[in-house]
Amino acid sequence: MKPWRTLNALIGSAKGDKFVKAVHGLIFGDLLNRANVELLKISSRYRLSHTENLEIQVIDRQQNHTVRSSKNLSGGESFIISLALALGLSCISSRKISAPALFLDEGFGSMDYAEQALNALAALKSRKLIGLISHLEIIRQKVEFR
Secondary structure (H helix, E strand, O other), rough: OHHHHHHHHHOOOOOOOOHHHHHHHHHHHHHHHHHHHHHHHOOOOEEEOOOOOOOEEEEHHOOOOOOEHHHOOOOOHHHHHHHHHHHHHHHHHOOOOOOEEEEEOOOOOOOOOHHHHHHHHHHHHHEEEEEEEEOHHHHHOOOOOO
């Protein structure tokens, strides 16, 4: 009976739920680490972490390191967090397969971080083809089309 208790303590039920949760936590942690590298290029204000239940939390460095749920972000904040996550995911996925392109629906309309986001995308230009969908003339003027 002791081996079964030990096994249950390590991996959980027969489905391996504890083990699966641990693996998901490692993969998700890696994604957030990569997203944080990209996020720092856009804005040093935010850092991402996650709860035990793998929900994204946003740490606001300008607000005394206040921890906020990703559900309570403004439109502009949501966009830069989503952009950082997309770029982080792109880094992870390109380890095993070639991911030479990234397509984004810009979302810059309500955002104070447009310049930083565009600079981060410009830095990627040497590594990836960037497809950007935008209805704003100022964005079209700043992005070089080829």
